Amino acid sequence: EENEVNILWATHQTHHSSEDYNLSTALRQSAVQKYISWVFYLPMALIIPPSVCAVHLQFNLLYQFWIHTEVIDNLGPLEWILNTPSHHRVHHGRNLYCIDKNYGGTLIIWDRIFGTFEAEKEKVIYGLTHPINTFEPFKVQLHHFTYIWGVFWATPGFSNKLSVIFKGPGWGPGKPRLGLSEEIPVITGKEVPFNPKLPVHLCVYAVIHFSLIVTLYIDLFAAAATLSQVTVLLRIGYIILTLTSMGLLMDKRPEAARWETVRCTVFLALQKLGYIKTYPPMMFAYEVLFSLCIVFWGVQIMKQLTSSTAKRL
Template sequence: MNPEAQQDVSVSQRIRMMFYMMKPNETSFQILEEVPDYVKQATPFFISLMLLELVISWILKGKPPGRLDDALTSISAGVFSRLPSLFSRSIELTTYIYVWENYRLINLPWDSPWTWYLTFLGVDFGYYWFHRMAHECCLLIEFYSTDKVLSLNCPGREIKEVNIMWAGHQTHHSSEDYNLSTALRQSVLQIYTSWMFYSPLALFIPPSVYAVHLQFNLLYQFWIHTEVINNLGPLELIINTPSHHRVHHGRNRYCIDKNYAGVLIIWDRIFGTFEAENEKVVYGLTHPINTFEPFQVQFHHLVYIWTTFWATPGFFNKFSVIFKGPGWGPGKPRLGLSEEIPEVTGKEVPFSSSVSHLLKIYAVVQFALMLAFYEETFADKAALSQATLLLRVCFIILTLTSIGFLLDQRPKAAVLETFRCLVFLMLYRIGHLKPLIPSLSFAFEIFFSICIAFWGVRSMKQLASSPLK
């Protein structure tokens, strides 16, 4: 996307785009290269709204809306999910352009308000079905012999989750808090399955129009991840709201596989997946992962599928491990047994790190420095060499992993943090990481040298106390 086009987005537009309140004449572009990177433009508002939520929650409830360790993990997942876009255009756009250039049936005008509104509905409808498929897959097909009508009817019928698609979406549901940072907890794998639900739009809608709504649909879903907004009155009938989405994130039995909407809740009402919020929601996965380490947050369910696949006897059973529900096993129904879903008591205690407040402050400082390099990398990616990009991405991933190790109190956390600080100084010295503030370059080196000394001593003590095998 064109950086110059991004400069045309005013402050008013940046605020309104967070709530899908942009007008067709403001956001219609003839070619894809003219479409601004609205998600990048929204970054300051993500931070501002999270701070505002913190203040409001403290005033209303006397406590913050979540835990620091969980928020860092959510933002880490968001960072992780965007790193592949440094090297190539997203598969959602790549596949869409391919279908458009080779198979389009008609070419709707890019500057027509009707095209704009049709794309809004099409993208939101596609998101509903992708989101639903990531949780469940309706496979009931009925043929009525009297009139030969084909009916695909899911509500109240036999439904099954698709395990491999859930592996790409479970990251977003792994937080046991529910606040604006949870919205950023995105999967790096999800886009590799979501594209197929949008591709039919490429038969008639130009890529530039699609690219706008793909971003707006994502941005809209940021603000609904909060507990500080209770009920929006008549709007609850039409649009997806914080109340509706809280249900979707719940692990209470009444919440499971409900409210898949992106922007319009009418899809859930039409297709029978709507559920109103009627009791306290307990958030997270039915079986919490109890970790803040980013690779486990992203890929733990893939590892589960892999180990279960090889441990399950029989070819067709192995196939079922991938494409049936996570609770399935030989001799069980497609979804597994509902009684195996743990009952929610309301007394669940979210998993928290037991590290000291001082170590949490240290983690926040290192995380903030990493975010600054992350933002700078996206801002300068056109001018950076592939080698520099790769080294920066490796450093960002190393930082996220090390912070996760520290919060989890892993045995090798001190060794990994020592290595990470050494890598930072090396990349800093040879120019792959530029000084954030040139005048403080020497102070940066001193700070990381102290970190190396501190964690190095901790590492040696840990290694010395470890029993020899």
């Protein structure tokens, strides 16, 4: 299972990194997981007709979307057969009793058969055992790969290096395959999810700009067949830039002001050069909005520089 093999966990941990548990958690996926997940479906694909396999994959994925919720408590007798919201909450927990439990996608019977089932008990605390405390997308996506890279080179012996990759995330020389349970941080039940409080005006700002980027994302897919490769690449690059900058803003990082200035400037440049097109009235509105944003963030940068200079003096 992905949770028990370090390199596979690196591709899956993004999904588990959310410290909240709702339907948006189901959409929190790794950019590289699709290059690994085919391994799990290969045996089925070799036996079952392709059309049946394709339909199964879609229904299996759709089913798992709806179980990412705290709204549904208990489904009665169905809890014995299906992977329910209650069971999957355990799978997403970082409480000690939740670790490496309830792997099933649609059915929970396999966990009951193979001894990996655990019923929901005390309040589940969600997220990674060692929270990364950031919304910056590259770190959320890739931080465990960098961790494996560091441990791989720091661990002596070729067989031990292979174990770093293919044993559990908590493994180390002399430890069991899945690591030691006593090394997992103790959960008190009072943990608060990482959520830096932003001023109301920045929350409104983030909602507006995220809505704009979602619109651009939808338009990109709708018109991809008619766009040049350069246009597609530039729009994708701008979307990634926006997500990165918004992550820094959500983290309340001081460099967010510089990133937002660059991002807003890039948007205006792409619009002027014709790589982002919309209705003429909206183009004017975008020019006004993003120009005002550049001014706002420029003022924030000047304040930071003034404050930094005052501290040095």
